[in-house]
Amino acid sequence: MTVDERRAWEIVLAHIExxxxxxxxxxGDRLPGERAxxxxxxxxxxSVREAIRVLEVLGxxxxxxxxxxxxxxxxxxxxGGGMSALMRxxxxxxxxxxxxxxxxxxxxxxxxxxxxADAVLSAALLHPDRRDPDLGRCAxxxxxxxxxxxxxxxxxxxxxxxxLSLAEACGNQVVIATMAGLRSAxxxxxxxxxxxxASWPDTSARLRAEHRGILAAIEAADxxxxxxxxxxxxSGYYAETRLTPASR
Amino acid sequence: MTVDERRAWEIVLAHIExxxxxxxxxxGDRLPGERAxxxxxxxxxxSVREAIRVLEVLGxxxxxxxxxxxxxxxxxxxxGGGMSALMRxxxxxxxxxxxxxxxxxxxxxxxxxxxxADAVLSAALLHPDRRDPDLGRCAxxxxxxxxxxxxxxxxxxxxxxxxLSLAEACGNQVVIATMAGLRSAxxxxxxxxxxxxASWPDTSARLRAEHRGILAAIEAADxxxxxxxxxxxxSGYYAETRLTPASR
DNA sequence: GGGCGTGCTGTGGTCTGACCACACAGCTTA
DNA sequence: TAAGCTGTGTGGTCAGACCACAGCACGCCC
Numbered sequence: 001m002t003v004d005e006r007r008a009w010e011i012v013l014a015h016i017e018x019x020x021x022x023x024x025x026x027x028g029d030r031l032p033g034e035r036a037x038x039x040x041x042x043x044x045x046x047s048v049r050e051a052i053r054v055l056e057v058l059g060x061x062x063x064x065x066x067x068x069x070x071x072x073x074x075x076x077x078x079x080g081g082g083m084s085a086l087m088r089x090x091x092x093x094x095x096x097x098x099x100x101x102x103x104x105x106x107x108x109x110x111x112x113x114x115x116x117a118d119a120v121l122s123a124a125l126l127h128p129d130r131r132d133p134d135l136g137r138c139a140x141x142x143x144x145x146x147x148x149x150x151x152x153x154x155x156x157x158x159x160x161x162x163x164l165s166l167a168e169a170c171g172n173q174v175v176i177a178t179m180a181g182l183r184s185a186x187x188x189x190x191x192x193x194x195x196x197x198a199s200w201p202d203t204s205a206r207l208r209a210e211h212r213g214i215l216a217a218i219e220a221a222d223x224x225x226x227x228x229x230x231x232x233x234x235s236g237y238y239a240e241t242r243l244t245p246a247s248r
Numbered sequence: 249m250t251v252d253e254r255r256a257w258e259i260v261l262a263h264i265e266x267x268x269x270x271x272x273x274x275x276g277d278r279l280p281g282e283r284a285x286x287x288x289x290x291x292x293x294x295s296v297r298e299a300i301r302v303l304e305v306l307g308x309x310x311x312x313x314x315x316x317x318x319x320x321x322x323x324x325x326x327x328g329g330g331m332s333a334l335m336r337x338x339x340x341x342x343x344x345x346x347x348x349x350x351x352x353x354x355x356x357x358x359x360x361x362x363x364x365a366d367a368v369l370s371a372a373l374l375h376p377d378r379r380d381p382d383l384g385r386c387a388x389x390x391x392x393x394x395x396x397x398x399x400x401x402x403x404x405x406x407x408x409x410x411x412l413s414l415a416e417a418c419g420n421q422v423v424i425a426t427m428a429g430l431r432s433a434x435x436x437x438x439x440x441x442x443x444x445x446a447s448w449p450d451t452s453a454r455l456r457a458e459h460r461g462i463l464a465a466i467e468a469a470d471x472x473x474x475x476x477x478x479x480x481x482x483s484g485y486y487a488e489t490r491l492t493p494a495s496r
Numbered sequence: 497g498g499g500c501g502t503g504c505t506g507t508g509g510t511c512t513g514a515c516c517a518c519a520c521a522g523c524t525t526a
Numbered sequence: 527t528a529a530g531c532t533g534t535g536t537g538g539t540c541a542g543a544c545c546a547c548a549g550c551a552c553g554c555c556c
Contacts, residue, residue: 008539009301020340021436027342033507044540046294049509050301053257057302058334060341065508066548072507077343079334086306086330087422092268093308094275095325096422104422107359108352174335174344174352178426188269256510281536292511297538313537314519320536501554510545516538524531 193241441489
């Protein structure tokens with residue numbers, strides 16, 4: 001008869017985590033209803049709701065109203081949203097300096113590019129006839145960025161998608177989610193930085209050329225080249241928008 | 249008079265985020281009371297509580313009951329806890345494969361080690377007399393790991409602290425929080441992996457020697473050496489505990 | 497017999513009110 | 527002066543009520 005000193009919603013959270021670890025809950029499964037969970041765990045429904053709200057923000061469940069098989073809280077395990085919310089709010093609360101966000105992005109994305117080039121190299125040895133399939137989407141995005149009359153907002157959206165597509169081609173879920181979070185955390189700063197550019201057409205053209213260069217280095221199975229090009233691309237852009245000096 | 253289609257707790261969350269971005273809330277500040285926030289935003293107190301719960305899990309606020317200056321929800325912006333919860337739950341829900349966690353850790357920690365070595369190099373040029381202060385804690389932890397009679401659990405705790413201290417010496421808040429999250433996400437797997445080791449004393453001795461080597465390379469201002477040693481250390485350990493093959 | 501509409505039912509979303517434990521602050525009292 | 531007490535505001539929790547919504551089964555109508 002020990003007293004459970006945890007708060008009620010922590011009990012609910014721990015119970016659900018335990019079910020996940022024990023395999024009693026898998027992606028695609030539905031959580032018990034809020035009322036059922038409340039009575040089962042001996043807590044109030046509001047406490048259950050607080051726990052589910054946390055899971056929802058962290059990207060673990062998706063809630064739907066109504067009835068039928070799609071209703072209720074469903075395990076989805078999509079880390080992107082949670083990582084974005086976490087990093088965005090931490091930047092807002094000054095827990096994450098913008099400069100650190102940029103540096104981390106630099107580390108991760110250079111590693112991603114180098115690993116992609118390595119993968120191309122390995123694939124070429126095993127299947128000399130086949131072209132890497134995952135890089136197709138990256139190329140498509142670059143083509144889309146060449147469309148004339150693109151607004152700055154549209155360009156930046158495609159730019160973000162391209163960088164994310166590199167991580168996706170790499171296939172590492174953690175890196176994908178982290179990159180998405182890092183990007184969304186500094187989204188506002190990036191868009192504000194465009195205003196300070198001397199010439200948007202010039203910068204846009206340079207960015208597109210650098211993107212092509214990065215993709216070319218990857219497809220040429222040149223890890224160090226891809227690494228260095230990404231490094232120059234990212235640090236150069238942030239230097240140009242004067243993001244880092246005024247950051248924090 | 250457009251209808252706000254967001255859910256009530258999202259309104260609260262957005263309002264607080266806006267206050268953070270607008271500088272009306274800073275670390276150390278107290279949030280308005282739950283009841284005040286509810287009436288101010290025109291929502292129920294339970295919705296306010298759901299939003300604050302999210303902020304608490306993400307590591308943005310700390311709540312205290314009672315009265316006085318320490319009571320209420322206080323902005324703290326400590327990202328470690330939130331990142332750990334996010335990654336731990338994503339691993340539990342199979343959104344993050346363990347192998348991807350390990351790979352990400354490999355990328356980040358090798359970069360951290362290389363950057364630290366670089367920093368030592370720069371510092372030596374500027375202040376040839378002064379030894380790097382932030383590496384002192386790393387060395388202390390290594391000394392603690394040499395203590396005889398250390399249990400496996402204690403050793404692993406010190407091991408985790410050492411690796412985290414490297415990130416802390418680097419000073420990048422994002423990397424620190426991410427590394428802490430990655431570690432906690434696979435904490436259970438690491439402890440389980442120890443059971444499968446052929447000989448704990450042998451492994452422990454090897455790990456300690458590798459730690460010394462890493463720190464020595466950093467203090468010798470050898471970026472590539474530190475990078476490679478960290479790479480071998482981490483990938484070697486996970487290979488030995490057979491963590492990666494059975495993962496996911 | 498087949499198609500369609502309608503109510504039933506269960507879901508999450510929200511609000512209200514109430515009570516509790518807690519911690520500080522100021523007052524009262526010895 | 528010092529110890530104790532009470533008031534007040536805080537988050538923590540619960541219970542109950544109502545709403546909008548979506549599916550489903552029943553029954554009606556053609």
